[in-house]
Amino acid sequence: MSNSRQGLSSKNPFYRRKDKVVFVMGATGTGKSRLAIDLATRFAAEIINSDKIQVHRGLKILTNKVTDEERRGVPHHLLGVVEPDDDFTADDFCSNALMAMESILSHGRTPIIAGGSNSFIDALVNRTPDFRSRYECCFLWVDVSMLVLQSFVSERVEKMVELGLASEVRNIFDPKADLSRGIRRAIGVAEMHNYLTIEGSATLSTEKKAAILASAIEEIKANTCALASRQLKKIRRLKGIWGCRMHRLDATETFVKKGDDADEAWERTVAGPSTAIMYEFLFGENPIVGAFKPAENPTAGVIGATALSIPMPWPLLLTSIYSNNRDLV
Structure with missing residues (x-):
């Protein structure tokens, strides 16, 4: 039986337990996709994209779409499914x-x-009729x-420039195109227009052309940083609405360190606590209660079905993570 669809209560035949949905939020570049995929490989889960630009086809480099390899077999929905020139509104989402x-x-x-489009999430959770009466959110x-x-x-x-950002934008360049529609709203399209x-x-x-290109790249950086700042303000406002249902994971250490040290910091400060939070949200108990054993395939995504699909030494590591981050829950 599904972990969220439990049918009718024996005490109240008209009561239906809410279905459960998890949201992964954050400013651009913070690792939302990485965390969502990590969780989806540890639980029986699929990902729905909530980025208003990534929903369009094209500009994979500029929009930083996850690659097939990065998805690690996790099904993704609403990712690269809308035509580049079509609008996709909050209502559509x-x-x-x-x-x-x-x-x-x-x-x-x-x-x-x-995804990073918090206006989409706001519309879904706060303005869709009956959403909160039907779904329980984490x-x-x-x-x-x-x-x-x-x-x-x-x-x-x-890195995007090295991977071919200019060529990618050149492929859709039209000096007469409406930059307020479709995928052309992506940061980087308007900035590259002059060059x-x-x-x-x-x-x-x-030399002059190189200077104009360098200026465009700096403008892309500045506008992306400004976007991150706006997104953070929006998230803090939503935190005021959702309160304890929103769990903050500080990933700063991951971005300061390099290589294996960064991966260890990610597991300890982000993926580990998130796994514990999601387990308790789905199954209503501290994930350390009971004996855990590693699944044969650590990316099987079978939590709740057979075994916790997290490789050793996760039981001990989760115990430490959970006890040290109880305030996150």
């Missing part, structure tokens, strides 16, 4: 997200809604110190 949620729940799995907020995040965002833009307009000019020197 709500109707499509609800259909995806019902499909996921009907297969006994948990929906994880992840909100996981991945937070990173703004100064650290700004440095990371700048580095990420540089792409003049790059073929025979009257400008190579």
